[in-house]
Amino acid sequence: MNDAPVPVLPADHPLADGRTTGSALLRALRGERTGPRAVWFMRQAGRSLPEYRAAREGVGMLESCLRPDLAAEITLQPVRRHHVDAAIFFSDIVVPLRLAGVDVDIVPGRGPVLGSPVRTASDVAALPSLEDVDFTAIREAVALTVSELGGTPLIGFAGAPFTLAAYLVEGGPSRDHLGPRTLMHADPETWQALTTWAADLSGAFLRAQLEAGASACQLFDSWAGSLSAADYEAHAAPASARAFAHVADLPVPRIHFGTGTGELLPAMHAAGATAVGVDYRLPLDEASRRLGGVVPLQGNIDPALLAAPWNVLEPHVRDVLRRGDAAPGHVVNLGHGVPPSTEPDVLTRVVDLVHEVPQ
């Protein structure tokens, strides 16, 4: 798949006509500091919104990701409600696994569960070919979303190969990710084959979204923080780099995010990201220092403070903005996803505050 010819962007593609390149999001991701700051929230499309719960009623998670009308509607909901500066494509990191033919489902209250884990060289060899993965539903959902978004940019989304591989090896969510962390040392060849496969799948998933009209992309490495810096560099970053390489010819920003990654930020940047997402644990000025002061950052309001009174949350948001000024560009976001229990009005108020404070 990596050898496939690079498709030419159609003339009416947002990346070709530059329609959204003037947006606050893209300005910030390119390191410009003009106009109000851009703000969006990881998991803004989701369980915190009553309109989301209504739209999802009786529809399974994976089904909702694969129905273009529903995925588009859910993606648009937080943009309408909060006036955020970007939509994030409503999907799940295991969606491309399902499209590739892997037996996976998302079990409510538990998360992604695989029909059978992938642990040996022969398990990896038996993974489906990625030649003919059909991303039609994704392309349709993205095109529909972009057409309804007006000028607001859409961010495409994929799980990073390490996190995808961690799910494949464990067969579901786990706390310590012992299986993948053992495999990368015990059988590095199998691990490399597995993460290469996952990288090509994530890369193709990102590319499908970008070709259909997304203006930026983000690779989520949910479990990267379970690795030492040495293990991350040797056994995870190369696959993230391979995923990003699938879209490196497109003129779009590439964001790389994980949690607990304070020690990994330089390697996450070096993997081919043009901007780095920072979790709530590390102040943005310190994150920028670790990145040599030359990388646009995204983050990092503490999601726990969304449930605190406004007189606690407001100074925290202002502190995040102040520290973010240390980076060449700053997209305001949370330092992790929106907690399901979040009061939606709080997010709207944070957006208003961010837009109000001059940069």
Place this chain on the structure above:
Amino acid sequence: MNDAPVPVLPADHPLADGRTTGSALLRALRGERTGPRAVWFMRQAGRSLPEYRAAREGVGMLESCLRPDLAAEITLQPVRRHHVDAAIFFSDIVVPLRLAGVDVDIVPGRGPVLGSPVRTASDVAALPSLEDVDFTAIREAVALTVSELGGTPLIGFAGAPFTLAAYLVEGGPSRDHLGPRTLMHADPETWQALTTWAADLSGAFLRAQLEAGASACQLFDSWAGSLSAADYEAHAAPASARAFAHVADLPVPRIHFGTGTGELLPAMHAAGATAVGVDYRLPLDEASRRLGGVVPLQGNIDPALLAAPWNVLEPHVRDVLRRGDAAPGHVVNLGHGVPPSTEPDVLTRVVDLVHEVPQ
């Protein structure tokens, strides 16, 4: 409780007669580098051992912690089997909660579950008084264990106040610890009252074990890694310091351990620890550098590698020993608990290797 007079050690107490002060563990924790290295494993007493599963058959977790004969037997099992240089008292961080009268149980497959969470000022005010907590079962178990251990030292154990408070606020295990992290900012006074109570309980639990014959103690802060350094210093470290202060008059080493704590090590040391446990993510030489090169360390074999072939595990253990030489003293341990699926013979082999390599 903090104002109670300091009990005088009985003449036959190990701390009084110095019986175990010459042990490899205590030498290492005091920064001495003579003889073979000391090694033990967090969660060495537990599910990886068939004799543990046999001893626990039909007995609930909390019941097994509170039956002196059973707690002693389980504590001794890994010492007999692996010839480790320390026993760790078999218990659970919620045991003192139960002894204090809090409605808590350990549900198999889930973890500690509270009858009702503790979230408000009045919930905290309603926590039981700590004046008359009865640690008799703990003292008996420790005394019995020490009498059967011969010269091998016993390490006393308690959960750090932040982690205890996190369980109390959430009402059970959680992934992001949003409840306690919100509370510490939203209502710092209630948070301080709660963690002070937890500190006095953990401190009393440690003291009971030390008075009954334990030769060192360790505070486990399982969830500390969910905090930024600033939050840890402001809202967790003071309570850990208060817990350690309960035993600071006793001539015993105090170890402080948590996972994901690379950024927190100096604050964990400053809280009154005499040695710091390091998780598997941070190499010991780097950890020692962050601690100014003056703090004995404990750690940090990657538990994931216990399931790898010996030709992968052995060089990793040797690397840990080499990096540990950067610290003034080094107690070899894992960088997290023994995974339940660990093959016991692997642990025995690691002990033999550690004892064989000269320091």
